Amino acid sequence: MSNLLKLIQESRASVLQNWMEGIRDLSRRRGLIDERELEAQSGDVLSAIADVPADTNLSNIDLPAWQTLKELLGTLSAARAVQGFSPSETALFVLSLKQPLFELARKHWGNKANELFSEITLTNDFIDKLALYTTDSYIHGRDQVISRQQEEMLELSTPVVTLWDGIVALPLIGTLDSSRTQVVMESLLQAIVQTNSRVAIIDITGVPTVDTLVAQHLLKTITAARLMGAECILSGIRPQIAQTIVHLGINLEDVTTKAKLSDAFRLALERSGRAVVRVSKANTSAHAAKEL
Amino acid sequence: MDRIPILRMGNFLLVTIQVDMHDRLALTLQDDLTNRISEVGARGVLIDISSLEIVDSFIGRTLANIASMARVLDAQTVVVGMQPAVAITLVELGMSLPGIRTALNVESGMEYLQETAEAGMEIGVYGGDSTED
Amino acid sequence: MAATVLKTETIHIKSSSDVVTARQQVRTLAIELKFSLVDQTKIVTAASELARNTLDHGGGGEMDVAVVENGIRRGLRLTFRDHGPGIADIKQALSDGFTTGGGMGLGLGGSKRLMNEFDIHSQPGAGTTITAVRWK
Ligand SMILES: Nc1ncnc2c1ncn2[C@@H]1O[C@H](COP(=O)(O)OP(=O)(O)OP(=O)(O)O)[C@@H](O)[C@H]1O
Ligand SMILES: [Mg+2]
Numbered sequence A: 001m002s003n004l005l006k007l008i009q010e011s012r013a014s015v016l017q018n019w020m021e022g023i024r025d026l027s028r029r030r031g032l033i034d035e036r037e038l039e040a041q042s043g044d045v046l047s048a049i050a051d052v053p054a055d056t057n058l059s060n061i062d063l064p065a066w067q068t069l070k071e072l073l074g075t076l077s078a079a080r081a082v083q084g085f086s087p088s089e090t091a092l093f094v095l096s097l098k099q100p101l102f103e104l105a106r107k108h109w110g111n112k113a114n115e116l117f118s119e120i121t122l123t124n125d126f127i128d129k130l131a132l133y134t135t136d137s138y139i140h141g142r143d144q145v146i147s148r149q150q151e152e153m154l155e156l157s158t159p160v161v162t163l164w165d166g167i168v169a170l171p172l173i174g175t176l177d178s179s180r181t182q183v184v185m186e187s188l189l190q191a192i193v194q195t196n197s198r199v200a201i202i203d204i205t206g207v208p209t210v211d212t213l214v215a216q217h218l219l220k221t222i223t224a225a226r227l228m229g230a231e232c233i234l235s236g237i238r239p240q241i242a243q244t245i246v247h248l249g250i251n252l253e254d255v256t257t258k259a260k261l262s263d264a265f266r267l268a269l270e271r272s273g274r275a276v277v278r279v280s281k282a283n284t285s286a287h288a289a290k291e292l
Numbered sequence B: 001m002d003r004i005p006i007l008r009m010g011n012f013l014l015v016t017i018q019v020d021m022h023d024r025l026a027l028t029l030q031d032d033l034t035n036r037i038s039e040v041g042a043r044g045v046l047i048d049i050s051s052l053e054i055v056d057s058f059i060g061r062t063l064a065n066i067a068s069m070a071r072v073l074d075a076q077t078v079v080v081g082m083q084p085a086v087a088i089t090l091v092e093l094g095m096s097l098p099g100i101r102t103a104l105n106v107e108s109g110m111e112y113l114q115e116t117a118e119a120g121m122e123i124g125v126y127g128g129d130s131t132e133d
Numbered sequence C: 001m002a003a004t005v006l007k008t009e010t011i012h013i014k015s016s017s018d019v020v021t022a023r024q025q026v027r028t029l030a031i032e033l034k035f036s037l038v039d040q041t042k043i044v045t046a047a048s049e050l051a052r053n054t055l056d057h058g059g060g061g062e063m064d065v066a067v068v069e070n071g072i073r074r075g076l077r078l079t080f081r082d083h084g085p086g087i088a089d090i091k092q093a094l095s096d097g098f099t100t101g102g103g104m105g106l107g108l109g110g111s112k113r114l115m116n117e118f119d120i121h122s123q124p125g126a127g128t129t130i131t132a133v134r135w136k
Helices: A003-010 A012-028 A035-050 A064-083 A087-095 A098-109 A113-156 A178-195 A212-228 A239-247 A261-271 B023-040 B057-072 B084-093 B106-124 C016-032 C037-056 C090-094 C107-114
Strands: A161-164 A167-173 A199-206 A231-235 A256-258 A274-276 A289-291 B006-009 B012-016 B044-048 B076-080 B101-103 C004-013 C061-070 C073-082 C117-123 C127-135
Touching: A003 A012, A003 A035, A003 A098, A003 A113, A012 A035, A012 A098, A035 A064, A064 A087, A064 A113, A087 A113, A098 A113, A161 A261, A167 A178, A167 A261, A178 A199, A178 A212, A178 B084, A199 A212, A199 A261, A212 A231, A212 B084, A212 B101, A231 A261, A256 A261, B006 B023, B012 B023, B012 B106, B023 B057, B023 C016, B044 B057, B044 B106, B057 B076, B057 B084, B057 C037, B076 B106, B084 C037, B084 C107, B101 B106, C004 C016, C004 C037, C004 C073, C016 C037, C016 C061, C016 C073, C037 C061, C037 C073, C037 C107, C037 C127, C061 C127, C090 C107, C090 C117, C107 C117, C107 C127
Parallel strands: A167 A199, A199 A231, A231 A256, B012 B044, B044 B076, B076 B101
Antiparallel strands: A161 A167, A274 A289, B006 B012, C004 C061, C061 C073, C073 C127, C117 C127
């Protein structure tokens, strides 16, 4: 299809040189990448273009022959994202290949207007598609990084701890939004099964406010835990939250609540047939839990 | 499979639901269980649903029916092993099965049945040595 | 909703064992789409409710399960069709606790909560079509 492709294959070195001249200032300006690396990258991209069979169609970059090139651009755009390039800078890098290719075409078909026009149009569309592809994969890569980071953050911020054999606690800290509460709900229920815990304490001392949606999520968690055979105790409800809960008309009647985590823990121990006894005045043993 | 097996262990009946039940199979189980409770004078029924991948409104209703019918026949029912994903979904569906006792697994379910059966004995028997076992 | 259909399968719902088949088919595709276990469970449960309604209230019908794509998002779309009596008052049918068949009246409202998109088309005397989508 493309005669230009054949030309590129024949004059790889000079195309690369022209391309390098064009992009040197562009990329070096911010000092994010050194020249040798840039040249190596450009060389790779050019090879991936030139190494396809000479009759490969330029107008369809979804052809299997272009797979290597696309993979390379994908890797490159991810690497550049890490180096701190913006997506448009990376796209510009690809787009700047137009200049040397147009020049190549002009040199060859300079006196044949029709051929020159069709080759340039074809090349132009081809490079545009590649640039677009680069931007797309940049965005895709960044989305993945962001959602992975979000998930990790959510998991980190909802640690379920085992307080005692058969008792887990979930000390919540910070503002609860709907999606975080959802994650909390799942990890708590999972922990109940894994640790075989009959009692779970949800401590919201560190939670400044609660809205309707979050309160409902908490209630659903408590109900789900009950369906699984575990009891939840809610502790650390601040006075403002108590007011909100009542104002919103949320029914916490069936939920066991305690003022402090320690009270909830004491109750949890009682529920599992143990009791907290004061052994002596020594403060070290004041909170020792003993089996009945 | 056209019937779910019911196992007898002393005063208790044990059912493990392992298949994706169609509705008629669930209804058959409900009939079979109520019949067996009265036949053997069972004091407790344990239903293990840890292998169930979903509980929809129909199965939920069947479980609730079994528990109510058992209660009328003086037997306690405990449903054990509901998976977290199933529980979350059931709550979202709008079913919280308020009348049903639950436990994490077969052991704690059995423990519960034994305790309630013993407690029932203490009240029911006049002055005997009922607290043994 | 301009979603592209990547794959679709149809299950006829004529008996309560077809409801089981419908659940299993939906599960297979939900796993294929890599939905989380909780999401799988929600979709399969909704499918079970709607398939049962098709059978019990609609006198039988069929379900299409489709893998759909909307831009970068993929999802599972369930369509239930029957030529039964239809639903006269959709709003009432959706409300929790409303039933004409001695059920708990949770199936319709509940499955709406379990899915992201939910759409009922029904004409008294002509039948009912319910479309529900859950996105990844
Ligand atoms: N496909 C249908 N065709 C005709 N009517 C329907 C259909 N689906 C639902 N309905 C009507 O909507 C009502 C509510 O449905 P919903 O699934 O919420 O409750 P249900 O089936 O009666 O009980 P449950 O699903 O809780 O066992 C039904 O009782 C029925 O009157
Ligand atoms: Mg229904």
